[in-house]
Amino acid sequence: MQTTYSTALSSLASLTMTTFLMLSGQARSEPKDLKLMGGHLENPFVDATFYRNADYVLAVMKAADIEGGELGKQMRQVAGHPTFLWLDSIAAVHGTDGYPRSLAGHFDEAIKQRANAIGLVIYNLPNRDGSALASNGELLVSKNGLERYKTEYIDAIYKVLKQEKYSGLRVIMVIEPDSLPNLITNLTFERVREAEKSGAYVKGVQYAVGTLRSLPNTYAYIDIGHAGWMGWPSNLNPFVELLKTTGAGISGGNGQVDGFISNVSNYNPAVEPYLKAEQQVGGQPVRSLSGWYDWNDHIDEQSYATALRDALTTGKDAYPDRIGLLLDTSRNGWGGPARPSAASRSNDLKTFVRETSIDKRIHKGNWGNQTGAGIGARPVAKPAPHYHAYVWVKPPGESDGSSQLIPKGPDNPAGKGFDQMCDPTYRGNSLNGNNFTGAMPNAPVAGRWFQAQFVQLVKNAPPPFKSE
Numbered sequence: 001m002q003t004t005y006s007t008a009l010s011s012l013a014s015l016t017m018t019t020f021l022m023l024s025g026q027a028r029s030e031p032k033d034l035k036l037m038g039g040h041l042e043n044p045f046v047d048a049t050f051y052r053n054a055d056y057v058l059a060v061m062k063a064a065d066i067e068g069g070e071l072g073k074q075m076r077q078v079a080g081h082p083t084f085l086w087l088d089s090i091a092a093v094h095g096t097d098g099y100p101r102s103l104a105g106h107f108d109e110a111i112k113q114r115a116n117a118i119g120l121v122i123y124n125l126p127n128r129d130g131s132a133l134a135s136n137g138e139l140l141v142s143k144n145g146l147e148r149y150k151t152e153y154i155d156a157i158y159k160v161l162k163q164e165k166y167s168g169l170r171v172i173m174v175i176e177p178d179s180l181p182n183l184i185t186n187l188t189f190e191r192v193r194e195a196e197k198s199g200a201y202v203k204g205v206q207y208a209v210g211t212l213r214s215l216p217n218t219y220a221y222i223d224i225g226h227a228g229w230m231g232w233p234s235n236l237n238p239f240v241e242l243l244k245t246t247g248a249g250i251s252g253g254n255g256q257v258d259g260f261i262s263n264v265s266n267y268n269p270a271v272e273p274y275l276k277a278e279q280q281v282g283g284q285p286v287r288s289l290s291g292w293y294d295w296n297d298h299i300d301e302q303s304y305a306t307a308l309r310d311a312l313t314t315g316k317d318a319y320p321d322r323i324g325l326l327l328d329t330s331r332n333g334w335g336g337p338a339r340p341s342a343a344s345r346s347n348d349l350k351t352f353v354r355e356t357s358i359d360k361r362i363h364k365g366n367w368g369n370q371t372g373a374g375i376g377a378r379p380v381a382k383p384a385p386h387y388h389a390y391v392w393v394k395p396p397g398e399s400d401g402s403s404q405l406i407p408k409g410p411d412n413p414a415g416k417g418f419d420q421m422c423d424p425t426y427r428g429n430s431l432n433g434n435n436f437t438g439a440m441p442n443a444p445v446a447g448r449w450f451q452a453q454f455v456q457l458v459k460n461a462p463p464p465f466k467s468e
């Protein structure tokens with residue numbers, strides 16, 4: 001059966017209430033007044049009714065129709081949860097070059113849905129994705145990229161956001177995934193080094209937050225990578241300094257930042273339910289396991305992000321204590337038959353961790369379309385201390401990158417690169433301990449629909465989606 005636009009929209013209407021209840025945690029019969037009452041909110045997720053990206057909903061409905069049966073029913077449940085809208089190019093703002101609708105078009109749709117919140121990803125820095133190839137961007141530092149980022153991208157977004165008719169929408173923005181973390185560990189990559197030398201990432205982030213947050217209904221959450229990247233003190237300490245100097249240089253100061261987000265598009269668990277970092281097995285702490293935690297202080301996201309937040313809110317250039325955390329849980333579920341339900345009884349550290357960890361990746365450095373992953377916790381406000389929300393930033397079912405080179409053309413209109421970390425036959429590099437990548441085969445370019453991955457993510461979602 002062909003899913004039509006109106007089918008998708010009528011399913012949306014019936015799902016509005018579910019999402020509202022989920023995010024607000026309390027029953028209400030009407031969405032709140034679209035106008036914000038008291039200006040800027042401390043936690044914009046409370047009582048929020050989020051926009052469901054109409055184009056993503058269509059993709060999910062189509063995927064469900066293809067599978068049909070029980071699985072198809074489970075898949076349709078996914079469309080009831082909000083995902084973030086990625087503004088990954090200038091054209092994405094205007095709805096040109098094959099994007100199905102403009103940013104203003106999405107905002108209009110959000111108002112039609114009677115939503116009072118929308119999630120955006122600001123993702124177009126010059127030399128973007130400088131340590132990987134799958135999501136390389138359109139702007140280059142060497143070609144006036146920072147100036148173009150400011151005038152053609154951020155200013156264009158601002159022009160949409162500032163319109164009076166959208167002032168009742170809480171605009172929640174994830175700021176530039178991977179950019180600042182790359183400055184800590186990936187200066188060996190030419191494009192990152194250039195971004196560091198020119199200050200393009202830092203200045204770009206400062207301009208984005210300074211400009212877009214000058215409106216009272218906008219909210220900025222800066223990306224902080226994930227535990228398996230920044231968790232060691234040798235990375236975390238300089239990262240804290242970088243985040244503090246970046247914040248101090250924002251027009252209006254670091255109080256313009258509402259919080260920080262970890263695990264964007266990654267697969268790291270919120271918590272490891274049966275493991276503790278310092279727990280001794282065979283005379284060694286869990287976190288010492290070589291080739292997996294490698295003495296990382298933080299074996300899961302909550303531990304990492306909370307420690308980072310503590311460091312950011314103390315000492316010189318401290319951020320205000322009200323800053324909150326977000327976690328992208330769209331693909332960190334690790335359910336299905338491989339999920340352990342208790343700790344292993346083994347006395348051998350490696351066996352113990354392998355049998356106990358819910359994260360079934362081959363290596364923590366693997367990030368491309370991971371085999372075995374499932375959709376994680378559903379979006380929810382205030383899930384843990386200091387957390388504003390769990391959110392779905394990466395829309396489940398959208399690829400991380402192609403598993404082989406796809407030349408620029410109909411299947412790769414933006415000319416995205418090929419990163420071997422998305423190729424299941426690649427044997428790895430120093431970033432993943434020279435392991436296999438664990439990526440799923442036959443993947444399309446980053447951001448494109450990947451049906452086989454969506455099937456897997458839905459099947460492995462803990463708790464499972466109901467089939468009605």
Ligand code: BGC
Nearest residue numbers: 086088135395398400446447
């Ligand atoms: C891609 C973007 C896409 C986003 C969400 C990124 O990896 O580069 O083009 O919009 O993922 O799927």
